[in-house]
Amino acid sequence: MSSKKQINKLGKLKKGILQEILSVQTMFPGSFNKVYGKCGKTNCWCYRKDKAGHPSKRITWSEKGVGKTKTIPEKDAEWIKSVTENYRNFRKKCREIQRLEEDIRKLLDDYRKDVVNKTRKLRQYL
Numbered sequence: 001m002s003s004k005k006q007i008n009k010l011g012k013l014k015k016g017i018l019q020e021i022l023s024v025q026t027m028f029p030g031s032f033n034k035v036y037g038k039c040g041k042t043n044c045w046c047y048r049k050d051k052a053g054h055p056s057k058r059i060t061w062s063e064k065g066v067g068k069t070k071t072i073p074e075k076d077a078e079w080i081k082s083v084t085e086n087y088r089n090f091r092k093k094c095r096e097i098q099r100l101e102e103d104i105r106k107l108l109d110d111y112r113k114d115v116v117n118k119t120r121k122l123r124q125y126l
């Protein structure tokens with residue numbers, strides 16, 4: 001395939017990825033997990049030593065280098081799962097775009113050299 005065709009092909013791929021990720025409306029960094037904790041009430045079932053405690057879901061992320069952890073309401077478990085997935089996917093696609101851009105740049109170098117050589121052949125003094 002000529003470098004021109006390849007450049008156009010990669011350009012289309014990049015455009016497709018951009019359209020895909022720019023349609024994402026919600027995303028949030030971090031990961032979420034399930035933890036168990038005691039509520040502290042002496043009359044609660046979790047007060048017993050052999051019980052792990054109440055399950056709760058937490059999200060952990062980093063903001064300006066500071067770690068943050070928040071408890072997620074049960075009803076938001078699926079939502080958090082999807083917005084953190086969106087975030088990871090967005091980052092992944094950005095890396096794909098970066099790789100495509102590097103490939104395009106290399107191909108443009110080849111293309112430039114090729115055209116310069118062809119042009120050179122058009123005039124004896126070049």
Ligand SMILES: [Zn+2]
Nearest residue numbers: 038039044046
């Ligand atoms: Zn309890």
